[in-house]
Amino acid sequence: MSEGEKAPIGVIGVGWVGLVTAACFAELGHEVFARDVVPEKVEALSRGEVTIHEPGLAELVVSNADRLHFTTDMEEVLDSAEILFVCVDTPPTHSGDADLSRVRAVVSELTDAGSHLLVMKSTVPAGTGETIMGELPGVGYVSCPEFLKEGTAVQDFMHPDRVVIGVPEGREEGGRRVAELYEPLGGDLVMTDVTSAEMVKLASNAYLATRISFINEIANVCEEVGADVTEVARGMGLDERIGPHFLRPGIGFGGSCFPKDVSALKLLAGNSGYHFQLLNAVIEVNELQKRRVVNKLIKHLGPLSGRRIALLGLAFKPDTDDMREASSLVLAARLASEGAEVVAFDPVAMEGAEEMLPGVEMADSALAALEGADAAVLVTEWPEFRDIEWQAAGAAMNRKLLIDGRNFLDPAGMAEAGFTWEGVGRAEVGPS
Numbered sequence: 001m002s003e004g005e006k007a008p009i010g011v012i013g014v015g016w017v018g019l020v021t022a023a024c025f026a027e028l029g030h031e032v033f034a035r036d037v038v039p040e041k042v043e044a045l046s047r048g049e050v051t052i053h054e055p056g057l058a059e060l061v062v063s064n065a066d067r068l069h070f071t072t073d074m075e076e077v078l079d080s081a082e083i084l085f086v087c088v089d090t091p092p093t094h095s096g097d098a099d100l101s102r103v104r105a106v107v108s109e110l111t112d113a114g115s116h117l118l119v120m121k122s123t124v125p126a127g128t129g130e131t132i133m134g135e136l137p138g139v140g141y142v143s144c145p146e147f148l149k150e151g152t153a154v155q156d157f158m159h160p161d162r163v164v165i166g167v168p169e170g171r172e173e174g175g176r177r178v179a180e181l182y183e184p185l186g187g188d189l190v191m192t193d194v195t196s197a198e199m200v201k202l203a204s205n206a207y208l209a210t211r212i213s214f215i216n217e218i219a220n221v222c223e224e225v226g227a228d229v230t231e232v233a234r235g236m237g238l239d240e241r242i243g244p245h246f247l248r249p250g251i252g253f254g255g256s257c258f259p260k261d262v263s264a265l266k267l268l269a270g271n272s273g274y275h276f277q278l279l280n281a282v283i284e285v286n287e288l289q290k291r292r293v294v295n296k297l298i299k300h301l302g303p304l305s306g307r308r309i310a311l312l313g314l315a316f317k318p319d320t321d322d323m324r325e326a327s328s329l330v331l332a333a334r335l336a337s338e339g340a341e342v343v344a345f346d347p348v349a350m351e352g353a354e355e356m357l358p359g360v361e362m363a364d365s366a367l368a369a370l371e372g373a374d375a376a377v378l379v380t381e382w383p384e385f386r387d388i389e390w391q392a393a394g395a396a397m398n399r400k401l402l403i404d405g406r407n408f409l410d411p412a413g414m415a416e417a418g419f420t421w422e423g424v425g426r427a428e429v430g431p432s
Contacts, residue, residue, distance in 0.1 A: 006030045007181070010081035012106055014041060014070065016052055016153070016256070016322075017121055017146050018087030023057060024157040026064035028184060033069045033080040045070040053321040053348045056154040074109050078116065083177065085144075087121045096263040097271075098125055107132055110139055117174050119144050123201055123261060125268045129194035133168060140174040142167055143194045145201035150255060151319030160187035166197025202268070205261035206279060211246040212253045213285040219249035219425025220292070229425025230407060249424045251379065251405035252289040254316030254325035259286075290330040294338065296403050296422055297375055305339030308398065310373040312366055313380025314346035314353045321349040323356055327405070328379045332357050345369040347382055367393055375401040381408040390417040400431070 006029045011022040014036040022034040036042050044051065048065055050058040061068060071077065077084065088102035103122055110118065117140035120129060133141045143166030148156045163182045167175035175191055182189075190200070219229040229249050237244030253259070262279055269276035294304070301307055316326040323329065328344070335342050336359055343361040346353060350362050363369035366385060370376055370393045378385060386409065394400040394417055402414060404423040411429040414421040422428045 007083060007177075008033065008081040009181075010035070010077040010084040012074075012077065012084060012086050013088035013102070013122070014045065015087065015089055016054065016150070017148060018085070019045070019050070019052060019061070020054065020057060020148060020153045020157055021085055021087055021121060021146070022068060023060035023064060024154060025181070026067040027060055027158075028181075029067070030181075031067050031069070031080070033071065033077045035071050035074055035077045037072060039072055042070045042072050053319075054153050055151065055319055060154065078110075082115065083117045083119060083181070084110075085119045085121050087146075090122050090124060090260075092260050092263055096267045098123070098260070098264045100124065100128065103128070103132075107135060110136055114138060116140065117142065117177060119178055121146050123257070123264075124198060125264060126195050126198040126202065129166065129168075129198060133194075140171060141194065142174045142178050143197035144178055145197060147201070147204070150322055151317060158185060160185055162188040162190055164190045164192070164197050164200050166192055166194035168194055202261050202265040205257050206265045206282070208246050209253055209258045209262045209286070210278065210282050212250075212258075213282040213289075215247045215249045216252070216289045216424070217285055220289075222425040226427070227425075228427065232425075249407065250289075251293055251327045251331070251424065252286045254327055255320075255322055256324045259283075259325040287330075290327045291334055293331055293377055293403055293405055294334045297335075297377070297401075298338075300401055300420065300422075301374055301399075303338070304335065306341070307339075307374040308341045308343065308372055309335050310363075310369040310376040311342060311344040311360075312369065312376055312378045312385055313382055314344055314357070315349035315380050318380055318382045321346075321352055323349055323352050326379075328353070329356060331377065331379065332360050336360075343369050343373065346380065347384060367396065371396040372398055374398045375403065377403045377405055378408055379405050381406040385409070390414060390419065394418050 008031040009025050011018050011032060011034040014034045022032045026032045048062045050061050086106055088106060090098045090100060093099045119142045121144060129141060129143050145164055165175045165178055179189055215233060222229040233247040236242050237247050262282060266276050266279040311328055314328040315321055315323060332342050343363050345363040345366050354362055366388055400419040402419050402421050407423040411421045415429045415432045418431045420430050
């Protein structure tokens, strides 16, 4: 490779993390050879068709089509690139442990890979890298966990706050090669051992999940004593030791990372002989928080049998179509068990949600979902829900009741539109 030429990169697994990684490295000028085992996905991406909803990602794939090569052939990737980013999924098993079957499948294909450098992006339990290195003595190994947030993944990749690189003792050259790839992006570089790098990812997500469960507990206490959790969180966040991030109460966290990584860390600790008691509470609080909405509806409506409840938003957060561990799944199931009729609308997650929510009516718009409803629940804080003509929506509803599961809408504005508004950790507001 001549001086100044960008190293070609292999990406194994072209799901959300893999596709963002491939597209962003292509944007930086690298030839990228991305492999996936699903032929239909590879064919679609080769045509520039991106089915993942992630702002800016489809544009990157199209604009870098000449540098992005999608394939099902591992040999093509091995022949074309020495640096291989492993981005396969590690979902939880029934026991809560991380399912490493996809990682194991990749490792089995690399036993004769020679001088390649394997860079582990997939979230794996601490100690996984040590095991893999023992099985692939001829292959270099680096742990480089991802810290991308759904909805801002491209921005997060191109402007990281830190890049964590774990390297085995005596094999630092591989770490330096990976650090050079990320050097143009800035961010603090954390160079450490492999197991510590693996722990950074799990510990980071577990801590953020803990903050969410903590502020949700504070919100619940605020409801009992008459305090306003938004003021409490603002006062807390001004303390530089605490900061304002992840102090927004709601109806629980979801998605592909927090629930999985919290569970994986709890199980990792337990399998290692340590009882991580705090994480048990984090998980329990999160599950109970999703169910508190039903009690609020019963408080206002009485028995829910035969009541029509509109869910606004289904994805676990805005700017994504991801339904994994979404609060809407638990909420819809609980409402159905109470005999309620459930109708829902989400700007982008409807297609994926339909299979996961049997019996839930999917509306064509937010206004259509609200028509004839006895109450609405704001589940996902999509910006367009602020633009709903709430007076017109209220006129079409059987009862002007909104449970704001994200404290997203202005209570005074909702009261002016004739609604009874109840949020999380804040005082109920009635029609003005």
